[in-house]
Amino acid sequence: MTGIATYALSITTVEASLMVFVVVTAIVTALARDVLSSIIVFGAYSLGMAALYTFYRAPDVAMTEAAISAGVTTVLLLLTIAKTSRIEYDVSFESVDWSAAGAVSLLGAGLLTTMTDMPVVGSMESPVWANPEVTQHYIENTYAETGxxxxxxxxxxxxxxxxxxxxxxVVFGAGVAAMLVLHREVFT
Known part of the structure; x- marks a missing residue:
């Protein structure tokens, strides 16, 4: 067996569940017409990504995703909504831009075809092990070179x-922009 079938057999239940959760929350975030709903689902998406990064053994990236994206960004977006006026939308699928949804679906299908080139987590074919001399150099010489x-x-x-x-x-600039938005009064 080769390709997506081999990769699908190597996916654990936890990994598959996290992937489905992330994809579903991303789609709901993009299709939601109510801004508050979109922000809340985006926060859930970020937590799902943090869990996925943890599963892939990248706890530093997971902590950053959880703190910045799920935490700070969600709070700043919610504060921005509280300080501005809220537009009510009729929630229905009639207002969905189906051409955009189709384009996203084609992109997703295209990305799924690239999964055949991904090594299994922890595999010796992983890019980390493609050049073990470099990895070993960093492990052995980091303290001597940097302190x-x-x-x-x-x-x-x-x-x-x-x-x-x-x-x-970039993070500082985003913080300054958020503070400027939050301190501006909205005239309704």
Missing amino acids: VENTVMAVLASYRGFDTFGEAV
Whole structure:
């Protein structure tokens, strides 16, 4: 067996459940016409992604997703709604842009075809093991080269310092923009 059938056989029940949850919440977030409903479902989507990242053994990414996306972003969006006027929509599938939904479905189907190239979690064919010399170099020499004991923090702060600084600038800019929006009065 090759392709999607082989990958489907290697998926655990937990992994499949998380994937279905993430896809369903993403679709509901995109199709919801009520902004409050969309924000709440988006928060659930972010928590599902955090759980999926944890399952894939990336706890640092999972904590960031849970704290920033599910926590801070959801709170800022809810505060923004509280400070602005709310537009009521008639909730029905007649107002769905079916051409956009079809385009998203085609993109999703296209992405599913790429899953055949993904190695199973923990597999020796994983990209992490494609170049074990580099991985071993970071594990053995991180403290000597950077003075930082935690390898993950050394990579983020030293080896990828400019990238991490850029991400911090983006988060700061988003925070300033949110504060500007929240302090503005809305005239209704």
